[in-house]
Amino acid sequence: MAYSSHDQIAYSHDKALTTDSADEPEVLAALGYKQELKRNRSLFTLLFQSLAIAALPFGEGGPLLSAVYGGGQLSIFVGWIIILFLASSVAVSLAEIASRYPTSAGPYYWSFQIAHQSNRTVLSFINGWVWLIGNWTITLSVNFGLASLINATAALYHPDFAAEPWQLLLIFYAILLVSFVICTFANRFLPMVDTICAGWTGLSIFVICIALSVQAASGRHSASYTLGNYDKSLSGWGGFTFFIGLLPAAYTFSAIGMISAMAEEVHDPTIKVPRAIALSVPVLWFFGLFFVIPICATLPPLADITEAPGAQALPYIFGTVMGTPGGGLGLMFLVLAITMFCSISITVAASRTTWAFARDDAIPLSRVWSKVSPGLGVPVFALALVTVVQMLLGLINLGSSSAFTAFVSVGVQALQVSYGIPIALSLFHKRTQVSHARWKLHPIVGTMANVVALCWISFEVVLFSMPTALPVDKTTMNYASVVLVGFMAIAAVWYFIYARKGESLSRSIPMKITCTDIEKLTKALRRPMAFRLTRGGDYCLLMDMKGPAGSFDLVVGLPVLF
DSSP states (O other), X not given: OOOOSHHHHTOBHHHHHHOXXXXXXXXXXXXXOOOOSOOOBOHHHHHHHHHHHHOHHHHHHTTHHHHHHTTSHXXXXXXXXXXXXXXXXXXXXXXXXXXXXXXXXXXXXXXXXXXXXXXXXXXXXXXXXXXXXXXXXXXXXXXXXXXXXXHHXXXXXXXXXXXXXXXXXXXXXXXXXXXXXXXXXXXXXXXXXXXHHHXXXXXXXXXXXXXXXXXXXXXXXXXXXXXXXXXXXXXSOGGGHHHHTTHHHHHHTTTTTGGGGGGGGBSSHXXXXXXXXXXXXXXXXXXXXXXXXXXXXXXXXXXXXXXXXXXXXXXXXXXXXXXXXXHHHHHHHHHHHHHHHHHHHHHHHXXXXXXXXXXXXXXXXXXXXXXXXXXXXXXXXXXXXXXHHHHHHHTXXXXXXXXXXXXXXXXXXXXXXXXXXXXXXXXXXXXXXGGGOSSOOOHHHHHHHHHHHHHHHHHHHHHTTSOSSSSOOTTTOOOHHHHHHHHHHHHHHHXXXXXXXXXXXXXXXXXXXXXXXXXXXXXXXXXXXXXXXXXXXXXXXXXXXXXXXXXXXXEEEEEOXX
């Protein structure tokens, strides 16, 4: 790779990422990657994918039983309002960094670029594995949650029916295979699928709102009861009960950062990716009001909901409020379709994360998982890996439902930790890097958002470690924190066994540069971000070579990330 002009020598990472007319290949080259995926997404399709991943009726309705134990209507309604501000702080904090480094590598790449040179490789490697585990397990929670909802929906007609673990596993496998086939062979149609999902979700929320409000077979509550009923007797947590009720809303917004993995498939990612991340929270929150308020106004007795078949509150609530199994089934059909859309969208995002991490040689057999099919335009092997990992984890439910639940719960925790590391690093370094982003907040507002985001992330990790109700036994205990720490420990061990060994080798890529202006070249090399054309930090001068008269050649080492 040779550069002969002054302008080429002065080419810098900062210029590539801050220009208003940034060319996507140039931006990606500045981050150290080459364009392999087709850019077929817009701001709106990216936003719609984010909404599809959140899957509002499933995200809030799937774990709704936690809000019932968490006090009922007060926790559901007030919690939804509180989460707006907390999730928004996380979203805008991530959006700034995504604007600065628009790559599918996401949080682990951000961590590498922001952290100090002495520890950024190990931080990035561990955060990459946490980010990867978070993507895999949150996708697992959606797909297995869909299987559980199908099982609970069948109980509308057969209240005594409960699928055997192996039957639930087969339903789960069928969902995985459907998602895999669609994500693999219909990639060019996926932006349209996300658009259809957004329309379907909006229509479904409208239908659910009207149906519950009009039918209300179990009765309508007064306004004060609808928004203020608070029952602490079910959870055993006493004054902490309200926070248990935040779990459904927190789960709904937990994956807002996953669309950063789509940065290499959207035009002008330095603007459109952060806008999609930042807009997703208020849009979700607004439509969520039309979902949670009718539920709060028509909610059956809380104690009855805790006995819902399959521990799934939503089908029971719909069936009871509508007064007939058919009415409940009609509303559940809308939710199940939304969840299937979510399965497709979140599988796509998880596969891009897997592909990006493999591209940086951080996963065993990276050369396999990092391949992009020329004909299909998708990382097929990465998609297959995401599917197979979920299938293997699903087998755990055959032996221990509590152990499997821990893997599902750790998805939220892992995502939050992976968000928190680059946010904390950016704040620690006085937001120096995000100050150069095209999409950024006012320094004071940004600092406040970062602080709130880190506080909420810290509390959220603890919150998702809590069992829903007390007392607990070995089957109701929440082991998510143990699983998360275990994954992080394994990542650290793998780093010292594999990645650190690779880093100690001279893994530099030689690049010859020809220049006729030594002063300009010297200034360029002194710039912190100059010539960052690969995934690694600073340049290493290997040798000087005499070139033509009036010029000189340099061979510099371009270190890779891992």
